[in-house]
Amino acid sequence: MKKAEEILNDVDLQSPKKEEQLFRKGTYCYSAPLKHQNYLGLPNPREWNPADLDWKLPKNWKEIILEGMAKLLKRHRSFRLFLDICVRCGACGDKCHFFLGTGDPNNMPVLRAELIRSVYKRYFTVSGRLFGELVGARELTEDVIKEWFYYFFQCTECRRCSVYCPYGIDTCEITMMVRELLNLVGCNIQWVVEPASNCFRTGNHLGVPPHAMKETFDFALDEIKDLTGLSVEAPINRKGAEILFVAPSADYFANPHWYTFLGYLMLFHEIGLDYTWSTYASEGGNFGLFHSSELMKRLNAKIYAEAKRLGVKWILGGECGHMWRVIHQYMDTMNGPADFLEVPVSPITGTRFEQAKSTKMVHISEFTADLIYNNKLRLDKTRNDRWVVTFHDSCNTARSMGLLEEPRYIIKKVCNNFYEMPENTIREKTFCCGSGAGLGADENLEMRLKGGFPRANAVKYVKEKHGVNMVACMCAIDKASLPQLLDYWVSGVEVCGVHELVGNALLMKGEKVREKNLRGEPLTD
Amino acid sequence: MPVLYASLLTLFLILIPGIGIGLFNMKALFGIVVLYGAFLIFISGVIYRVIIWAKSPVPFSIPTVCGQAKSLPWIRQNKIESPHTSWGVIKRMLLEVLFFRSLLRNEKGRLKTGGRLLFYRNLLLWFGGVLFHWSLFIIIIRHLRLFLEPVPSFVEFIYGLDGLFELFTPPLLITDLLILLGIIYLFFRRLFDPQTRYISISTDYFPLMLIFAIVITGLLIRHVQKVDIMGIKAFLIGLFSFNPSLPKESNTIFYIHLFLVATLLSYLPFSKLIHMAGVFFSPTRNLKNSSRMERHINPWDYPVLVHTYEEWEDEFRAAMKDVGLPVEKEN
Amino acid sequence: MVYDKGKVITGLVVFLIILLSPLWYNALSGKVEPSLKLSMPKEEKSCIEERMFMRSNHMDLLIKWRDDAVRKGIRTYKGLDGKVYRISLTGTCLSCHIDKAGFCDRCHGYSGVKTPKCWDCHNIPKEEGSKV
Numbered sequence: 001m002k003k004a005e006e007i008l009n010d011v012d013l014q015s016p017k018k019e020e021q022l023f024r025k026g027t028y029c030y031s032a033p034l035k036h037q038n039y040l041g042l043p044n045p046r047e048w049n050p051a052d053l054d055w056k057l058p059k060n061w062k063e064i065i066l067e068g069m070a071k072l073l074k075r076h077r078s079f080r081l082f083l084d085i086c087v088r089c090g091a092c093g094d095k096c097h098f099f100l101g102t103g104d105p106n107n108m109p110v111l112r113a114e115l116i117r118s119v120y121k122r123y124f125t126v127s128g129r130l131f132g133e134l135v136g137a138r139e140l141t142e143d144v145i146k147e148w149f150y151y152f153f154q155c156t157e158c159r160r161c162s163v164y165c166p167y168g169i170d171t172c173e174i175t176m177m178v179r180e181l182l183n184l185v186g187c188n189i190q191w192v193v194e195p196a197s198n199c200f201r202t203g204n205h206l207g208v209p210p211h212a213m214k215e216t217f218d219f220a221l222d223e224i225k226d227l228t229g230l231s232v233e234a235p236i237n238r239k240g241a242e243i244l245f246v247a248p249s250a251d252y253f254a255n256p257h258w259y260t261f262l263g264y265l266m267l268f269h270e271i272g273l274d275y276t277w278s279t280y281a282s283e284g285g286n287f288g289l290f291h292s293s294e295l296m297k298r299l300n301a302k303i304y305a306e307a308k309r310l311g312v313k314w315i316l317g318g319e320c321g322h323m324w325r326v327i328h329q330y331m332d333t334m335n336g337p338a339d340f341l342e343v344p345v346s347p348i349t350g351t352r353f354e355q356a357k358s359t360k361m362v363h364i365s366e367f368t369a370d371l372i373y374n375n376k377l378r379l380d381k382t383r384n385d386r387w388v389v390t391f392h393d394s395c396n397t398a399r400s401m402g403l404l405e406e407p408r409y410i411i412k413k414v415c416n417n418f419y420e421m422p423e424n425t426i427r428e429k430t431f432c433c434g435s436g437a438g439l440g441a442d443e444n445l446e447m448r449l450k451g452g453f454p455r456a457n458a459v460k461y462v463k464e465k466h467g468v469n470m471v472a473c474m475c476a477i478d479k480a481s482l483p484q485l486l487d488y489w490v491s492g493v494e495v496c497g498v499h500e501l502v503g504n505a506l507l508m509k510g511e512k513v514r515e516k517n518l519r520g521e522p523l524t525d
Numbered sequence: 526m527p528v529l530y531a532s533l534l535t536l537f538l539i540l541i542p543g544i545g546i547g548l549f550n551m552k553a554l555f556g557i558v559v560l561y562g563a564f565l566i567f568i569s570g571v572i573y574r575v576i577i578w579a580k581s582p583v584p585f586s587i588p589t590v591c592g593q594a595k596s597l598p599w600i601r602q603n604k605i606e607s608p609h610t611s612w613g614v615i616k617r618m619l620l621e622v623l624f625f626r627s628l629l630r631n632e633k634g635r636l637k638t639g640g641r642l643l644f645y646r647n648l649l650l651w652f653g654g655v656l657f658h659w660s661l662f663i664i665i666i667r668h669l670r671l672f673l674e675p676v677p678s679f680v681e682f683i684y685g686l687d688g689l690f691e692l693f694t695p696p697l698l699i700t701d702l703l704i705l706l707g708i709i710y711l712f713f714r715r716l717f718d719p720q721t722r723y724i725s726i727s728t729d730y731f732p733l734m735l736i737f738a739i740v741i742t743g744l745l746i747r748h749v750q751k752v753d754i755m756g757i758k759a760f761l762i763g764l765f766s767f768n769p770s771l772p773k774e775s776n777t778i779f780y781i782h783l784f785l786v787a788t789l790l791s792y793l794p795f796s797k798l799i800h801m802a803g804v805f806f807s808p809t810r811n812l813k814n815s816s817r818m819e820r821h822i823n824p825w826d827y828p829v830l831v832h833t834y835e836e837w838e839d840e841f842r843a844a845m846k847d848v849g850l851p852v853e854k855e856n
Numbered sequence: 857m858v859y860d861k862g863k864v865i866t867g868l869v870v871f872l873i874i875l876l877s878p879l880w881y882n883a884l885s886g887k888v889e890p891s892l893k894l895s896m897p898k899e900e901k902s903c904i905e906e907r908m909f910m911r912s913n914h915m916d917l918l919i920k921w922r923d924d925a926v927r928k929g930i931r932t933y934k935g936l937d938g939k940v941y942r943i944s945l946t947g948t949c950l951s952c953h954i955d956k957a958g959f960c961d962r963c964h965g966y967s968g969v970k971t972p973k974c975w976d977c978h979n980i981p982k983e984e985g986s987k988v
Contacts, residue, residue, distance in 0.1 A: 008640050015719050041830070075825055077581040078808050084574070085803035088729050090721040091627075091650060094634040100642060110724050127795050134530065136726045159809075162589040166627045166654070167800060168809035170589060200832050201840075211844040237851050279841075279850065280834050293584075294829055301831040309834055309853075329586050333821045355595050355609075359817040370597055400587075402594025402607035402814055409600070424632055424644045428591040428606070454634075457642040568875065572868060582858040670968030672878035674888045681968045694915040695969070751912040754967045755892055762888055765878035805867060824858050 001026075004489060007101075007450060013094060016105035022150045023051045026446030029153055029439060032193030037186070039197045040295065044186025050149060055142065061185045062140055066123055068184045073124065078173045083120045085167050086110060092161040092169070097431050098154055101450030106151050109161035109171040115147055116178055149187050152178040154447060156436035157290070157322075158395035163428050175437070180292045188291060192438035196287040199299050203282040204249035210279035216252050217277070224262055227520075229512035232269040234277060237310070241276035242347060244307045247318025248285040248476035251497075257479045259518040260319055260497030263506075267368065267499065270508050271348050271376060275316065281306035284323040285476060289330075290438035297334040300326055303361075304335045314344035315361040319497050321394035321475030322436065324363060328401045332359040349374040363397075365406040365474060368502060372413045378507040381416045383517065385524050387470035388417040389501070390462050392455065392482070393430035394475035404428075407474055407498050414505035419466040425458040435481035448481060449488050456489035463493055471495050528716065531730035535738055542784035547777045555780045556772045560764060563787030570794025571802055578806050584823040586816035589809040595818075609815040618811055622804055625654050653714065657707030660700040661736070663687060667698075671758045672765065693748060701744055708737045732798055735789055742782035752776050892966060895958025903952075904935035918945070918974070945974065950981050 010017075022028075028050055037045035048056050058064065073080045092109040094100060099107040106112060114136070121128030121137035128137030138144070155175040162170035182188060195205035202209050208216075217234045224232045235241060245268070251261040268275055281302040288295035307315055317327060332338065341360040344353040351370045353362045371377050391411055397403040404427050411418055425431050434451025462468040471482060471493055482495040504517045517523055545551045592603025604613045605620065620626040628651035632644040667684040670676045688696030712733045715725045746752045752774055760772040772779075793799065805811065813819075834853070838845070842852050873880075882888045903910050905917065924930035925943045933941045941948050953959045964970070 004640065008636065011636055013634060013636055013720070016723050074581055075584060077578055077583050077806065078587065080581055081578055081803055081806050081808075084578075085797065085800040085807075087797045087800055088721075088724050088726070089628075089650065089654070090718070090724055091631050093720045093724065100634050100636075105720075105723050108720065108724065114724075125795075135728050159589055162809050163591055164627055164630055166621070166625050167804050168589055168621075168627070168807040170587070170809045173587065173809075203837065209844060210841050210850055211848040214848045214850055239851070279845070280837055298829045298831050301829070302834075305831075305834060327817075329816050332816065333585055333823050334826070336820050351597065354818065356817040358820045361817070366596060369600075373597065373599060399590055402590035402592060402603070403596070404593045405600045406596060422644075429630070454642055457640070461641075568872070571871065575864060575868060579859060579861070579864040583860075584858065667968075669877070673881050673885075674966065675885060676965070676968035677881075681970070684968055685970050694919050694972070751916075753908060753911045754969075755911060755963055758967060759891065762878065762882060765876075766882065766888070802871075822858055 002446060007446075007453075011101065011103035013100070013103055016099075016103055016108070018106060019102070019104045022146065025051075025443070027154075027444065028150060028447070029189035029191050029441045029444045032188050032190045036190075036194045036197035037188075040193065040200060042186060042188070042193070043184055046186060048186075050146075050187075055146070055187065057142065057145070057185050057187075061142075061145070064184050065140060065145070065181050068181045069120070069124070072177050072180060073120075076173070076177065078170065079177050082113065082167075082169045082174060083117045086113065086117070086169055089166065091164050091166065092171070095161050095164045096171075097156075097158070097160070097434055097454045098447075098451045101434070101453035102447075106147075107154060109165075109169075112151055112155060112171055113169070113174045115144070115151055116174065119144060145182070145185070145187065148178050149182055152182070153189055153439060154451075156395070156432045156434065156439055156451065158432035158436055159399040160395065160429070160432065163399060176289075176293075179290065183292050189438060189441070191441040191444075192287050192290045195285075195438075196291055196295055196299060199283050199285075199287065203278075203280050203302065205283055205285055205287060206249050206253050208249060208253060208282065210282075213252065213279050213282060220252065220258070220262055220265060224266060227262075227514060227516060227518065228266070228508055230269070230508060230510060232265055234265055235275065236277045237279055238276035239310050241274055241310065242313050243273065243275040244281070244303075244310060244312040244315045245275050245277055245318065246281055246284040246303055246315060248320040248323055249283045250285075250476040250480060251318055254476075254480060256483065256495055256500070256519075257476055257497065259500035259503065260479070262518045263497065263499030263501075263503030264318065264364070266503045266506055266508060267377075270506055271371065274347065276310060276312070278306045278310065280309075284317055284320050284327075286323060286326045287438055289322055289326050293330075293334075296326060296330060300331055301335050303327075303331065304338055307338070308340050313342045314356075315341070316344075316364060316367055317361055318364050319474040319476070319499060321396040321477060323396075323476075324403070325396035325400045327359065327361050331361070346370055348376050363401075363403060363406070365403065365410060365498060368499070369406040369409045372410060377502075379414055379502075379505040380507050381414060381505055383504045383514065383523050384415040384501050385417070386517065386521070387415065387496075387501075388419065388466060388468045389415050389470045389472050390419050390421050390459065390466075390468045391426070391498075392421070392433075392459075392471050392473040392478060393426055394473060394478055395430060395432050395436060397474060398430050399428055402428075403474075407472070410498055411472055411501060414501045417466075419462050419468055421458040421462050425454065431455040431458065433475075433478045433481045433485060435485075436477050440477060440481050445484075449485060452481065452485040453489060455482075456485050459486060459493055460490045463490055469493055472498050472501060474498050527725060527727035528730050530727040531734050534727075534731055535734040538735070538785060538788055539738060539781055542780045543777060546780040552771045552780075555784055556760070557764070557769045559784060559787050561769075563790040567790040567793060570791070571799070574794050574799050575802055575806075578803070582824045583808045583812070584825060586812055586821040587808055588812040588814050590814050594814050607814045609813050609818065611813065614811055614813055618805070621810055625651055625658075628654055649710070650714070653707050653710040656703050657711060660704035660707060663700045664698075664704065667700075671754070671761050674758070674762060695747060697748070701740060704740055705737070708733050708740070712737070728796060732789075732792070732796065735785060735792070739782060739785045739789065742778050742785065745778045746776060746782060750776050750778055752779050892962060894962050895955040897952035897954070900952050902937070904933070904939075904941050904948075906936060915972070918949075921945070945978055946981075954981050956980050 031048050034047050044058050046056050118138040119140050127135045152175050157172040159172045198207035199205050251257045286299045288299040338360045343357045344362045356362050431454040434448045486493045542555050590607045592606030594607045595602045595609040605616050608614045631647050633647045635643050669680045687698040715721050756773045763770050921943045933943050
C-alpha cells in the first residue's frame, strides 16, 4: 500500500496527468464470478479478468453497444441532453473527489462524460460523422470499452458535479447509462453483481438466510439486555403490524453498523412501536442501482410485495444512502403505486408525513426528529459526552432527497459536542466517502482512499480545530468505508450512525443505570 | 493545435465574403441567399434538436437537490433549491437561466503542502459568463431597431442606455466593450488555465473566435467604415417581408459581419451552443423534488423477473420453521 | 408529464414568435414605408459632400465642424465641389434643411437613434426662414 505522502505527491491539480497504466492493482474492481452472473441471467456470462488483454467480448459486441446506446438515447432524455449541451466550461473539473484525489484528468466529470460523448458524436451526430476528430468524435474500439470500464467504475454516482454544473449535467446519469451498456456485453464487477445476486436470492446483499438473520437478532437482543437490563423484542415477519421496517442488511451484520441496529431496536421498544422486520425484504439497499434500471426494479420489488403480504399500513426505512436514492426517486415509479398502503402517520405523535404521501415510506431520521420535536423521547445528552461529533452527509440523502436538517436536529438533541465540517464539504456540497456505487471492494482500496481524500481532509480539519473524534453518518457504505479511510488519512476518529447516538442518549423506562455505551465502552473517558 | 484549427476556420470564414463581395460583388448571394438559408437552418435546426430531446421521456424523477427538502412542518424548506411546487421550479430555473446560479457556487480546489486541500470561492467564471451572455443578449435586443418599425420604446431605451457614455459619435456602446472583455476572458481562461486548457477542443475555441469576429466587424462598420443605417434597415425589413431587395451598401466589412452572423446561426443548432435551448430541458433542474408525494410515471416501464415470496419461502421454509419464524405454507 | 409535450410546444411557439417578431410586428404596425420620404430642400440639389457620405458620416462632419468652430476658431469648410462653406449649423445646414421633423427626425426615429445634443444649444427652426 502506498503511503499518504506518495499518493499526494502524484497529484497535481494544476497540470493534470493522465493515468498511463489502467488496471494497475489497487485501482480497479474484479469482475463478477460466473455463478452470480448466471444466477441473475446476465448477458455474456463468463469467467474473465479486467487485467487480461482478452475480455472475451461477444463477436458482435460493437453492434450490441451501439444498439444499446440508441435504445438508451430513446429512453432517457437526460442521456442525450447531457451529451449534447455540455460546453466544457470546466466548472465541474475540480468538484469530483476522484479528480481531487488522483489528479487524473479523466476523472474530471467533463472528461469522464467525454469518454462516451466522443463515441456518441461519431455514431449519432451529423457533425461527428462528417468531421470526426476535429469535433472530438472517435471510433468505438475494444480499448474504449476498457477505458469505460476503468473510469465508469471510478465514479461513485455521488452527483456532486451536477450541483456545480450550470446546466445540471449529472455524471451519475452518464455513469448509469455506460454501466448499462457495459452490462450488455457482460462487463460488470464482483462487488456489484454478487450482492445483487445475493439480494435476489436471499433478500439481502450479504446473503444472510432468514434463520441466520433471526439468530443475529437474538444476539442483538441479548446485548441490549446486558446494557439496559431490559427485554426488548424484535418482531420478524409479523403479519398485521402497523409498520414494516426496512434497513440495509449491513446494519445487522457489520461494524460499526451494528450499534445503529441496537439503536433502532431500543428506540422502537421505548416508544412501543407496532412494527415488524422482514426476512424476505431484508435489504433496504439496492445494488441494482449500480447495475441497470432493470435489476434495480427486480430487487426493489420485494419491499412493496412484502408490505402487501404482511398487511402493514406504511413503511419505515433505516439509515442508508443509495437505498434512499432508490426509494425517494425510483421506487414509486418502478414498483408503485402503493395504493394498498396508507399515508404514513406517526402512531406516537400523530404527525402525517405529507412528504411521503404517495410512496408511503418514511426515513427514520424524519420519524425520530418528529418524536424528539414532540417531546416523546427522554434523552440524556451526557451519555454521548465521550464524543465530539461531526456529521457527514451521505451523497444520496443530501443531493437526491434534501434530507439535511433532520439528522442535524437529532444529533444536536442527543449530543453536547457537535461541529460542522467546512461549509463547502457538507450538505449539498458533501464529499463522497469514495466507495459508493459498488466500488467498496478491497482490491480497489488504493483508488477508494484517493477518492475519499477530500472527505477525510475535511474531517482532519475539524479534528485539529475542534477535537472531533466521531463522524456520524446515515449510510451503510459510509459506515463500512469511512473507518478505513479515516484511519489512513486522519487516525483517531471513529464512525457511527445517528441512531447509535440516539440509542446511547435514550432514557428507557425501567432500564438499569447505564455504565457503558452501545459499543461496550465506558460512557466517558 | 485546437486554437490553430479554430483560427484558420474563422479566417477562412472571413475570407469567403471578403472575396465574394470584394472581388466579385456577389451581393445577391451574400445579401439574400445566404441569409435566408442560415435563418432557415437556424429555425429548423433548433426545432429539430428540441423535438429529438422531447421525444425521449424523462422516465424517473431525478432532480439534483441543493437544499433542504419539504419535510416536517417546523423544518425550514429551501423552496428554490429543493422545490416541491412548479412555482419553485420556475424560480429555480429563472435563477439558473438568467443569473447562472450554479456557477455562483464555483470554487477552486488547491492542494497545499502538508496535504491540505483548500477551496477558494471563484466567481471569475460566473462573472465572465454573465458578462458575455448578458452583453450578447442586450446586443441582440438593440439590433431590433434595425428590424422593427416603429422602433419599440424598450429597444430605444436599451439602445440609449447602452450608449450612455457618449464617447465618440455615434456613441460607443458599453455592451460592445463588455462582450469583448467577456470573450477575451473566456478565451484566455481556456488557453491558460491548465485544467480548462486540457479539456478544450477546437469546437470550444471556434465559437468564441467567431463571435469575437462578429463584434469586431460590427464595431468597424459602426465606428470606422460607417454604413448607411437607413439603407440597411430597409434591406432587413425587406428580407423579413419576403420582399428582398439587394442591399445598396457596398462596404465589404458589412457583408463579412452578415456572413459571420449567418454562420453562427447555422452552426448553433448543431453544436454545443444548443445549450441555449437545452438548459430548459435539464431534468436535474426542472423537476420538482416531490417524488415521494406524487408518483412519477415511466412510459416505457415493463414487467421484470422478480423473486416472489412464494419462491423464496420454498427455499428457506424448513430452516425458518426450525428457528420459529412464521411461514405461509407448512411445506 | 414525462414528455412535457405542452411545455415543449409552448416553448417552441414562444421561440418562433420572438424570432419572427420583425414579420408580425411590422405587418401589424403598418408603419413600414417602401422608401423613407425625407423632406428635402427644393432649391439645392447637392449637399456639401456626396449623398451616401452624408448619410453614413454626417455625424462626424458635424462634430468636426463643432470642434473647428468652437475650439479652433476655424470658420470655413471646403466642400466636395471645391465650394467653401461657412461652418454653421444654423446658417449653413439648416438654411437648406429647414424641416427638422421631416428631415433629421425621420431617419433618427427610423433607426431608433435619439436626436443627439445639437438642440441643447441650437434652436429648432420653426418655420421657413425663422432664425435666431
